[in-house]
Amino acid sequence: MKHIVANIYADLPKQGPDELFQTLLAKENIKIERIISRGHACRTDEWYDQQQDEWVMLIKGQAKLQYKSNATIILLNPGDYIYIPAHTKHRVHWTAPEMETIWLAIHIFPNENTHD
């Protein structure tokens, strides 16, 4: 059996105008994802409203996350992690424009469902 090591900082694809989402593992009801941003942000009226819980860590770069409930804006630096329960409306307010921001997101779907 081959044991494959990959690196979260490596093989950053050429980036167009959109954020990049790459599934690192999809298993049972969870999905582990690498997200690469470079100056990307959601529109001011664009809110994520997810059916699944998300645990997300900022690996590299810098970002600001906004919550709809109280308009709080949270600055995230490398190593910062946060738990976003399902249906907690949030958006990416800002990401550093001059470098890649790398996120690690763990999506936890309800047990009765499977991920996409």
Added chain:
Amino acid sequence: MKHIVANIYADLPKQGPDELFQTLLAKENIKIERIISRGHACRTDEWYDQQQDEWVMLIKGQAKLQYKSNATIILLNPGDYIYIPAHTKHRVHWTAPEMETIWLAIHIFPNENTHD
């Protein structure tokens, strides 16, 4: 609702002779864990044989992981991640002695079970 940010590099507890395991999130059938090593290794005859799948990333430091099946030893540097299916016997062969090694481990238990 309060949105709590924590940092994977922060609040490293004083370390005794053992590795430290801290649960960052336990939800549905998954457990997200921070593991801190400092020169720790398993005994040469000590193998993890887990009922759950594990996805693990080395955040900081350096480590060597060994698999029983083929005696392969894998060097892990920051950002390296690897998927360890359930019942893949493995051990920590070495961790850097002069600094903390921080791991992020995602344990994925079979859907019918819950984590400890």
